[in-house]
Each structure stands twice: as C-alpha cells, then as structure tokens.
Amino acid sequence: MLIDNILYLNMKIATYNVNGVNGRLPVLLRWLEETAPDIVCLQELKAPQEKFPVESLQAAGYNAIWHGQKSWNGVAILAHNTEIKETKRGLPGDPDDEQSRYIEAFVNGIVIGCLYLPNGNPAPGPKLEYKLRWFERLQAHATTLLKYGMPVVLAGDYNVMPTELDVYKPERWIDDALFRPEVRQAFKTLVEQGWTDAIRKIYPNETIYTFWDYFRNAYGRDAGLRIDHFLLSPDLDSRLLAAGVNRDVRGWEKSSDHAPVWIELADL
C-alpha cells in the first residue's frame, strides 16, 4: 500500500460475518473507514447477486468479488485498491450444492479462501449431515491448496468453537451443532493438516470471542463464542505479526451478531 510516498508492506486481512450486507451497510462502511483493512472476507450477505452494494464499496476504495444468494448465505472478498483474481466460486466436491458459501481469489500474492460453513442446527438431523459433508469437502480442498505450496489464508465463519476456551458456558453447548464432538473433531482434523489457527496462536490462553447472540443481552454479559477463524498455510505462520477482534463494532447501532476479526501479516 502506498501512502504519501511511503511503502507499507504489511498486510491486514479481516473477516466479518455481516448478517445482511445491505442492512449493515452503514456499519460496514464505518468499520472499513476506521480500521482500513487491505483484504476483507464477508459472509452472510443475505442478498442476491444483483443487490450487492458494489458502488458503495468502490466509493470506499474497495474492489470486490462476491457470490450472492437470495435471502441467505452469500460470501464476498474485498481488496483496497488492489486487483482480485477469482480462483474459485463454490467449494469443490458437490456440483449439486447450490448454497453460496465459498469464494476464493488470488490477492497480493496470497490465496484467500472466504468461507461460510453451514450452521448445522437443529442437530442431529439433515442440516448437521450437510455441515459434516461440507467439512469433508473443505478438508479435501484444503489438502489441494497445501499441495500447491502457495501462501493461503482460509478465513470466515466456521460455525465451530474449537475448544472449551472458546465458549462462555461449554456445558450448555455440548449437543449444539457448533460444539458437538464430531464437529470439533472435523475442525481439528483440518487444522492438523498443517494449518495455523492465527487467533489462538497470538492469544494461546485467553478468552477471545467473535460472536455474541442477540438474545438475552449476550454482548453486555460477554456471553460469547469464538467461531470466526483464520487458518494460515505453513509458510504464512512465520509472517503472522498480530491479530485481534474489533469487539466494539458489535456494540454499534444495527450491528451484526458477529464482530470483525483481523490478522496482520509481514511482507516477505
């Protein structure tokens, strides 16, 4: 990024489940303005392809690619004054899957996979089965990405709390599709391919939440969950400088139930 003739080489990448990109547009634009991420992964657009607010984002300096869907799901990748080369639209492994949950691009020399993993509730049931199948497809595609040997960031709403440290009251979530043993195991199997959970690496023992339910004043009570994650390929692990959650955004008027999460990577 070039500002006042000074070259800044570090890169800030963020992920944000906006829960309706048009309903949250003022919040999204304010957050972009205040935190100036270089690359952004968005989930839960809840907008059809033609209703994505591309003009507003361009006016804020962001190029965008997106995969919309009426009412639900939807993912996008934004890049500040930078070219985005789309490499995938839809997660491989099931041509009949019509839900818009994965988009991937080459940006600034990094492969950015933006994902919105299925919620899976009510569980057990077909929605949990779909979630577990989707996880298997993600594991398969993640293996392929590692084989390329390129720097890769898999960012998004995984709808999984990986450990008890990631839930305000673990005992209440045992049967929930976001915390069931088989779902946590699926996340663990994925990470053990060789990925780095960036937030957990920077904060090994701390309670870090990225989501607070709208119900029962969850944000006020800090009854949160950590479900939005960054997985880094092995060569990016040593470039991880910092990471965090923009918690205050969750407290803004008309906020999403998720907060934006970010990482900063050093240039090579």
Next chain:
DNA sequence: ATGTCGGCGCAACGCCGA
C-alpha cells in the same frame, strides 16, 4: 424453552434461518 435479528412475501406481520 426462551430470547432478537434480517429478509421475504399476492404487502403486513408471520415465517424462516441463525
């Protein structure tokens, strides 16, 4: 079990998904 959101639809509030 409950709670609160955004988006949807024979257009107003009940439903779905989260």
